[in-house]
Amino acid sequence: QMTFPLVLSILLVTTTVRAFQYTDLAQYIDSHEEEYVEALRDWVAIESDSANVLKRPDLHRMMEATAQKLRQMGGAVELVDIGEQELPDGQTLALPKVVSAQFGNDTRKHTVCVYGHVDVQPAKKEDGWATDPYNLTDINGNLYGRGASDNKAPVLAWIHAVEAYQALNMELPVNVKFVIEGMEETGSNGLDVMIVAQRDTFFSDVDYIIISDCGWLSRRPALTYGTRGNCYFTAEVQGPKQDLHSGVYGGVVIEPMTDLIGILDSLISPSGTILVPGIREAVAPLSDEEWKMYQDIQFDVDSYKNKIGVDQLMYNNKVDVLAHLWRYPTVSIHGIEGVTAKFSIRQVPNMDPQVVKNQVTDYLHSVFAKRKSPNKLKVTMVIGAKPWLADTEHPLYEAGKAAVKRVFDTDPDLIREGGTIPIAKTFQDVTGKDIIMMPIGGFDDGLHSQNEKMSRYNYIEGTKLFVTFLDEVSKIKKTSV
Numbered sequence: 001q002m003t004f005p006l007v008l009s010i011l012l013v014t015t016t017v018r019a020f021q022y023t024d025l026a027q028y029i030d031s032h033e034e035e036y037v038e039a040l041r042d043w044v045a046i047e048s049d050s051a052n053v054l055k056r057p058d059l060h061r062m063m064e065a066t067a068q069k070l071r072q073m074g075g076a077v078e079l080v081d082i083g084e085q086e087l088p089d090g091q092t093l094a095l096p097k098v099v100s101a102q103f104g105n106d107t108r109k110h111t112v113c114v115y116g117h118v119d120v121q122p123a124k125k126e127d128g129w130a131t132d133p134y135n136l137t138d139i140n141g142n143l144y145g146r147g148a149s150d151n152k153a154p155v156l157a158w159i160h161a162v163e164a165y166q167a168l169n170m171e172l173p174v175n176v177k178f179v180i181e182g183m184e185e186t187g188s189n190g191l192d193v194m195i196v197a198q199r200d201t202f203f204s205d206v207d208y209i210i211i212s213d214c215g216w217l218s219r220r221p222a223l224t225y226g227t228r229g230n231c232y233f234t235a236e237v238q239g240p241k242q243d244l245h246s247g248v249y250g251g252v253v254i255e256p257m258t259d260l261i262g263i264l265d266s267l268i269s270p271s272g273t274i275l276v277p278g279i280r281e282a283v284a285p286l287s288d289e290e291w292k293m294y295q296d297i298q299f300d301v302d303s304y305k306n307k308i309g310v311d312q313l314m315y316n317n318k319v320d321v322l323a324h325l326w327r328y329p330t331v332s333i334h335g336i337e338g339v340t341a342k343f344s345i346r347q348v349p350n351m352d353p354q355v356v357k358n359q360v361t362d363y364l365h366s367v368f369a370k371r372k373s374p375n376k377l378k379v380t381m382v383i384g385a386k387p388w389l390a391d392t393e394h395p396l397y398e399a400g401k402a403a404v405k406r407v408f409d410t411d412p413d414l415i416r417e418g419g420t421i422p423i424a425k426t427f428q429d430v431t432g433k434d435i436i437m438m439p440i441g442g443f444d445d446g447l448h449s450q451n452e453k454m455s456r457y458n459y460i461e462g463t464k465l466f467v468t469f470l471d472e473v474s475k476i477k478k479t480s481v
């Protein structure tokens with residue numbers, strides 16, 4: 001028979017919440033590696049391609065699976081309806097619900113909100129994948145699968161970070177909220193409306209927003225302080241009422257495809273100069289300080305060329321390459337379907353998507369007019385996502401630097417991202433909260449490409465980084481009660 005004091009002390013032992021212990025958390029994370037890989041396998045198996053309307057049921061399933069995982073951990077979870085999407089043919093389609101969740105509501109603590117996405121880019125084995133993109137495949141410690149790095153493993157790593165605290169009965173150093181969406185890859189449709197609607201409710205007590213939807217520049221861990229924006233356009237040339245035989249009609253008909261190629265060729269010169277008037281003039285000048293920052297970053301232009309299999313880039317020296325990846329705009333032509341071309345302009349501070357829309361539309365119409373073609377041109381901007389920039393001296397970044405130092409025993413690279421996180425600027429403008437981008441993806445993860453992967457190393461050490469960062473954030477002086 002147990003005596004009363006013994007029973008009481010057992011109860012006390014089991015209910016006492018422990019304080020942060022990095023070694024225990026790290027050990028816990030290491031010993032759960034296989035479970036984490038299996039969780040990623042389950043998520044990668046869901047074809048949550050947000051661009052393919054036929055995959056919308058899978059995307060809904062993905063959002064439900066995310067919500068379910070957070071519910072099982074005891075979070076206060078909601079699946080927020082963000083309405084419908086209008087398709088080019090005028091039909092409407094339900095947008096995937098946004099998952100919001102909350103762990104802890106202690107007003108003495110800071111509250112962070114982790115943003116991520118669980119939709120993916122399209123992928124087919126026949127695109128040149130070495131493995132089935134939706135069957136996570138481990139080759140030499142690299143986990144290959146669509147969405148593995150962008151952004152399923154980082155989202156899971158954040159979930160596992162909270163789970164590790166719970167499993168070890170350790171107090172969460174900060175309250176943690178999650179906002180996980182399913183439309184990032186197509187411009188985060190509907191999410192801005194949700195952020196505006198919940199600014200004074202869900203977001204009111206959030207102090208900091210954390211985004212881990214980007215990658216390191218090299219093998220060295222990094223913190224990201226800027227992203228480019230994206231203006232994504234379609235240009236359609238309408239001509240004869242039906243397809244025409246090139247032998248029977250060629251030579252007399254003014255062909256829409258020739259017009260289309262002609263106007264596309266007017267966007268950018270072979271040496272990379274954007275030819276749309278007004279765009280280059282809007283770009284914030286490169287300061288001496290920034291130039292110096294780029295010089296100090298370890299980045300090997302030759303290895304970069306090797307990685308992507310090219311002999312020559314637009315620029316040869318490191319600073320030019322980094323600057324043109326991160327802080328100068330560029331035009332990319334993505335493809336032509338029928339006589340509709342898709343192209344994008346990645347834009348940077350101080351460009352504005354609405355201004356870019358007008359500049360591009362006016363310019364293409366003027367180029368088209370000079371052709372004196374009887375065909376009709378229609379230019380549409382389908383995505384207008386703004387660029388984002390942060391202050392690397394902010395206490396949030398100091399906390400990030402300290403966390404990287406504790407886990408990896410090195411200072412992070414401070415980098416920018418050439419890609420776009422469409423919602424970052426909205427978070428900043430609408431909620432007024434500070435944002436940090438803390439990537440865990442590797443420099444060679446192949447985002448949006450064939451053979452996307454996440455290494456076990458980055459996944460597991462990244463989870464350790466996240467548990468540590470929460471502790472570092474808790475040390476930031478609270479300015480308001």
Ligand SMILES: C[C@H](N)C(=O)N[C@@H](Cc1c[nH]cn1)C(=O)O
Pocket residue numbers: 150184185186187188213214230232383385417418419420421422447
């Ligand atoms: C950086 C992030 N992982 C990413 O790949 N984002 C996409 C988002 C996007 C841009 N326009 C529409 N969606 C990207 O940069 O292409």
